Amino acid sequence: MKYSVFSLLKNAFSAHQNWAPAWRDAAPKPAYDVIIVGGGGHGLATAYYLAKEFGVKNIAVLEKGWLGSGNIGRNTTIIRSNYLLPGNNPFYELSMKLWEGLEQDFNFNAMVSQRGVLNLCHTDAQRDAFARRGNGMRIDGVDAELLDVHAVREMYPFFDYENPRFPIKGGLLQRRGGTVRHDAVAWGYARGADLRGVDIIQHCEVTGIDVVSGKVVGVQTSRGPIKCKKLGLATAGNSSETAAMAGLKLPIESHVLQAFVSEGLKPFIDGVVTFGAGHFYVSQSDKGGLVFGGDIDGYNSYARRGNLPMVEHVVEAGVAMIPSLARVRVLRSWGGIMDMSMDGSPIIDKTSVHGLYLNAGWCYGGFKATPASGFCFAHLMAKDEPKDEAAAYRMDRFERGYMIDEKGQGATPNLH
Amino acid sequence: MLITCPHCGTRPVEEFIFNGDAAPSRPRKVDSDSAGQWFEYVYLRDNPKGWMDEYAHHSGGCRQWLVVTRNTGTHEVKAAVAVGDYVRGKAKLK
């Protein structure tokens, strides 16, 4: 049933008894043409675009938990395309463009909200780095503005402008950046894919990958073996685990990233803001909670929870940036498992195993990438060749020495 | 998370900086046919879910590098030894 004001009114009269499920709770069939492992944003988007854009039939998405239980269901929802390096720039801009038409496309309101992303700078060197980044965006036709301190003050008068240690010197603003209701992205793609015949199979954990003479023929799952012609891994934090099932070793470490939400407050922080002198970024959700986070805890982890030191650092930075936050209360903290790649950029590529495709290494950045990642991964899986915007995300770039290292931290994933 | 430094005793995680899997050994050869080993050493990781030996620097204490045996699934810490002892131990196994 198409979602609209009218369908809402209609159902109100029948006391909402007649709503159909947003997606079928499908049971696994013995075989599919394409299986996507991972019912997160990327996996679901991939299935959606495979069906919608590339006419692939007979697709299944296998999710070990409930739909969206991974990082798509626990991220801080920031979307932006303010990237530095040529390898990243066009990809994230493609993603931004897809976001801008997404809701009409899959008939689900994911509350794409372009309230602006502002990165504060506190030193001349930082400003120069932002200038480089901003010009890189402009050159590619992406919106970017370099604000001075007065312009920042206009937007956020309650920041700490008096601190001589870390003076706010200005910031890089992307007005088209913003937030999206994260869960709704998973639900919208799931519903859209389901309507196009994709089987979305929850509580079905892939435990093995069947490879015969170098070619993928199927998977073993907690709900029995399933055959397939092509297999796509979109398992984010678990990428090393799933890739290992096919004997692959990845340039990836799994780390825990914490996020937080405050009690609900009347909106006073309109856009997304990141602090430049410590790890803190914040936006305000549609329920009024301040959704904020910082950096990963710094140790390899598959536990979706962190520890107090990072909690403290993040909150210290928050109060340093906005002194009045001291009276606000933190409601809840949680963690997610990040697939941290060795250069901080993702991998969307074929693998040495025929028919096995990999989508991984998203670090903190994969939510904003969801539509483009799904589109490009679908393109790769359907046509066996990369879409231009994702052409740089090759697995062999490390061995060949063509890293895409936005942070310049090198092969140290816990620094990306 | 608490780690018992062999030199300092039990300290909380904020005193340590982690540096990933300690299992891979730095290749000793520097000729072109060892390039593959070097790439593996620098870039590829088992990234296990479960027990793992990892480098940890007691940067907020004695500034010694340790190898901590920790479960990446539960954050349970089993042991911490001086990196030198770990390396010697690994050498013995070989």
Place this chain on the structure above:
Amino acid sequence: MTGFRLDRGGLIDRTQKLDFSFDGASHSGFAGDTLASALIASGRQLMGRSFKYHRPRGVITAGAAEPNALVELRQGGRKEANTRATMIELYDGLVAQSQNRWPSLDFDMGAITSLASSIFVAGFYYKTFMWPKSFWEKIYEPLIRKAAGLGTASQEADPDRYEKAYSHCELLVIGSGPAGLMAALAGARSGVRVILADEGARLGGSLLFENEEIAGQSGFDWAQAVIAELASMSNVTLMPRTTIFGWFDGNVFGAVERVADHVAIPPHNIPRQRYWRIFAGKAVLAAGAEERPIVFGGNDVPGVMTASAMRHYANRYAVAAGQNIAVFTNNTSGQRTIRDLQSHGLNAFAANIVDVKGRKGVEAAVLSDGSRVHCDAVAMSGGWSPIVSLMCHRGARPVWNDTLSAFLPPDVGPQFVAAGSAAGKFVLSDCLADGAAKGTLKGKVLATPKCRDETFEITPMWWVKQSKGKAFVDYQNDATAKDLPLAAREGYNHIELAKRYTTTGMATDQGKLGNVNAIAILAEATGKSIPEIGTTTFRPFYTPVSFGALAGPFCGQHFQPVRKTPLHEWAEEQGAVFVETGLWMRSAWFPQQGEDWLASASREVLATRSGVGLCDVSTLGKIDVQGKDAGRFLDILYCNTFSTLAVGKARYGLMLREDGIVMDDGTTSRLADDHFVMTTTTANAAKVMSHLEFVHQAHFPELDVTYTSVTEQWAQMAIAGPRARETLNKIIDGAALDDVNTPYMAAREVTILGGMSARLFRISFSGEHAYELAVPADFGGGVARAIMQAGAAFRIVPYGVEALSIMRVEKGHVAGGELNGTTTAGDLGLGKMMSTKKDYIGRMMAGRGGLVDPQRQCVVGIRPLDKKDKLRSGSHLLTRGAKPSLANDQGYITSVAWSPMLKIWLGLALLSHGRTRIGEVVQVYDGLRNQHMLAEICKPAHFDPENARLHV
């Protein structure tokens, strides 16, 4: 009539009247009251409005789980939104405001949403607001956001102080009710270090309000005696007003002590709150159990509350919620409630309620037999949920128990156990015994005092389906019983999906009251059992914690520690302007009256290049490296060779990361065969130090070498310019400096000023004939002054990092802008330094195709074609005539400086194929600042390319 004060009893001090105001109206209460009890006592049941429908709401609880009675407490910088009236200890002059209502609490326009509530069901907004597309941004979204949030946050800085502290104990007891007291007593008597923490204003837990008999006295008196004994023991720390908010790895507990929240303004020298990290050998969770509401029509009308809350108000605060109280329970706490209320002369009676009537207060109740009874308050109990939250913070899930219809804590090992009602013991004697057992760490278990027991029985009842009115599961977020089946119908049938779709359990109380009801209703809707549905994930924080407490003193100025050089005071005398670089405060420029930074820096450069200048370079990292393998060690660390360096000499070194990218550079000197002193950049000092430690300890432990940071031991200053040598000769002892005893790149240990030992290096970053002099830190200021005197004849000037960076750009020396973590030695034009004769960190990876690709951007110099143009860092470079596009992007400008020597803006840039393009004119693109110009690519060394000045 609604709520009033009983004329006898309670733990309040009727001699201490306290005045306070709520929404501008003044009221009064007594010492010992909470804001909630005082408001009820003064007839005010309506305290808040719900989130979605703006329903009028009163208290449901008397404690931490309160979802409804949230207020804005205090004013100005101290204003605090969403504060639980049930937890606020009343103080004189308290000012509170209701929230999430307009124009007033009694008349709230927002309430119209409830008229459309048949449309505003769970998840409605995902289904609409999509057309026309443009409306979303302009109309729908602003509307949704306007409706967001509860209270209003202050936008003024918080004037109060916060602290942090660590604490260690063998036994941490969380909760001070009968179970907790017994646990603490057992531990304390066996002599171990005990901490007893309770979030309440007073220790005692339920014994502060329940009528119990223990050891022949009232439960209250018994508790007081135990507390007194504990207080007298040196191995016990009592922490009232302290909430344990989370359980973390290693049995570390996070806690917040509300040191001064019970007064209007914290006393002088006292922090408002203190955040504790408690390292516990063992912890006992004696947190008790939360009483659940029943889901029936109108279960949110002000005056409806849990039965234990009703008892709490009556027994502890001598406050009655009404005269005629209907008591609706599915367990034995009903009788207890009726007994207690009647003992206060109130008319309390059992009732099987279907709907409660009334909007801003209870007027009547419709019973299951259809009859209607008059009442002005309702006490309800749907059973008890042990407060298991903390024990689930590390991933374990609670276990369903059918006989108690409750989730019990999971077994998480001996380090953390539950006792009392938190462990599902709902009978007093069991609680006491359990506490004693769990608290005894050694020896035989502490004997339990006799007590009066009341049996506990429960017959499950979750949702009264005959109800006509709205029946709430999650009060604050207005999730109704009907929302859960709807979620299930739409496929959000997993409890975690249902939570996110209906927002049940996501409010400030985190579902402490409603979650179990929600689980039961969802179970029914999906035809599953309650354990099959299971709970959502419990997470910190048990109750919300202020940012202030978690930040402690580390904000504002103190967010990070300040680092000052030994020459700081001297620089201040010289009128320095300081800039923060990686914690250090460095002198940036030394303005004379009327000068801006550029004028000042330019003057400093001219004076230095024409005479002599003094610059504080103490912040450079200095590492003392000793041992017979010191030379070999440096050969491994640097891509060039140091083992061959002669004693008494300095050499420029380049360090790579293992991935072949440049990590750091600096000069390292050999003071003796087995003794080097390495310098690093200011920015990378710490990184390089731990790199040394790693490379030695992890890779080459066999090397006989030691290393330690001596950055802080030495004050180091650069003396640069044609008159530098003459200046130094005035303070140096013994033979005057010349090119023989101190040639370029010499490194000597000397004495100055008649006997002060110092280190002298003839090295130059400025490109001038220059030295760096290092003296023990405490002498630094004095020596700098002495040098200023010595140089006076040559018009010596102090110069700062701005002048320094101008000079290095003039000279084309690379620094931070070029050592940016993505450049290779080749990119920096230093490829020749990379030895082919030895292994060193980064050698192999540096050979990868991509790192030697001729297309790579490498360092070049750049100058504007039109001398009036100003180059800006961060501008990109295009081939002349090419139109701006990613494909045409050739590189960017890394550093710029106005050259007082050449009288133009100079820059360094990273440019693709750079070295082959000297002389080419390129397009400079600065779209951000709309500054476009043509510029010429040149060699990096703009000034004195043949380095003649090093030797003048």
Place this chain on the structure above:
Amino acid sequence: MSEAFTRSSALANAAFPGRFGADQGAPGVVLRVLQPETLLMVMARVGKGKAVAEALSKWRGARVMWAGPEQWYVQGPTHAALEKALGGVASVVDQSHGRVTLCVSGPKARAVLAKGTPVDLHTDQFAIGKSALTQMAHVGVHLTRTGGDEFEVSVFRGFAESFWEWLTEMSLEFGFQVT
């Protein structure tokens, strides 16, 4: 001799004598800036740990504090003398000016330090004479217990002022005396 030879303390502009903070009764904390003549870092060379430890323990008038595995801070002997004696078996590095040492004493000394360090300072765990390397207020410190409620804390010189500000703020509630 030039005025340059008089050592200028990093806390010259911060640590002023007097009574501060809560002022009822005796101060809970007493703070004193120490200025040891010499503070030498001694690091044993490979395999020489025992030999060095022995040599140091025998050294008359030397105060030896643990400062890491096979590393010690030594007060008393001159740099030259110690280097001469330990030549080849240990590296001796002068830190006399590199670190600022404070004495924190009084009934609340432990309580104040516990606001900074995760080290358990209970006398059973951290006895008199024991030293620890740890962190307080984001600053690395060397901590030694010199008495029941007397401790010595040393930090890198550059952090001294910042650390002092933290230490004194944490002492406010107890009232403190700077001598």
